[in-house]
Amino acid sequence: MIKVGFILGIAGACRTDELVNLTVDDIEDVGSSLITKIPRIFVVVDVGNMLELFRKYLSLRPPLVKHKRVFLYYKAGKCSSQPVGKNTMGKIPSVVASYLKLPDIFSDILTDAGVDITTIKRHAGWKSTTVAKGYVENSIENKTKIANQVLVGTTTSAITKTVNVSESNIPSNINFENCTNVTFNLNANK
Template sequence: MIKVGLILGITGACRTDELVNLPVDDIEDVGSSLIVKIPNTKTKIPRIFVVTDVGNMLELFRKYLSHVKHKRLFLYYKAGKCSSQPVGKNTMGKIPSVVASYLKLPDVACYTGHCLRRSSATLLADAGVDITTIKRHAGWKSTTVAEGYVENSIENKTKIANQVLVGTTTSAITKTVNRKQAELGLCIRRLDWV
């Protein structure tokens, strides 16, 4: 349940309520991907997102779904067994802190259900996606609100540094700088400086 909640939450920039109330019928398995519909959102703007099979996510989802015998997707697990009781908002909101604890990250209590939306926006920004696409993906109307969700990550800072110092060419120098800075970013994260 935690893994599926994390996958859907980040992939779809979902709010905790959207995940809690997500019915099985709003997820369509089309073989190579899942099409997920979020019809009832806080902003009254229905959203659709897709989950592709990166890292066997679909296999994990299908395995989880085979145990679900309820209208709602997320059911409570205890002692490794699925119950028929739907997961509540508080349990869903604890998913990021459970993952942070597993990864031994500092300040586990700071990882709330809202981290799923923030992580989604930051990952998109780090990939070079424009703010309009980020807004559309998460269902935000305001550019200011959308920008507030994007964290200042090392990946984003690295891209900016490369553009300032090297330009946007794809020369061997740029590739070397990118690789070295990416390695530095990994080292910094491992040392918990970020």
């Protein structure tokens, strides 16, 4: 249940209540992917054994369950008919982060992957740019990049400086201290 909840949660940037209320009718298995509709459509592609894991989870569902919610409790190695609640579903990020020995798992995945704000908004179904900017600003990768810029004086972005030099204005000294990954392009026109 935790693995399937994690996969769907990441793939669809799902909120806890969206996962809790997800029904078997909301998911269409088209063979090479899952198409899920929870008020927005998202796709789970077959990476690793994700689809196999999802299919196996659904196959454990007891035949006489009276509701259609996807996530059910497991007790004594068997799937019960009791649906998973909001508190249990909300603990999935902490359980996964703890298992992986990470401080947080959901909040920074998209931003640390370099996904732009527009894509984050579209993926998560957010209308507000403020929420998406908060994730970008709080991204560990973004904070590391800023720390390197401030403390070390390095940047990962390219800086281009074009200087037109003639014989009369050749600089007497050029200082390139603390520079790494520097590329010079020299164009000589006579």
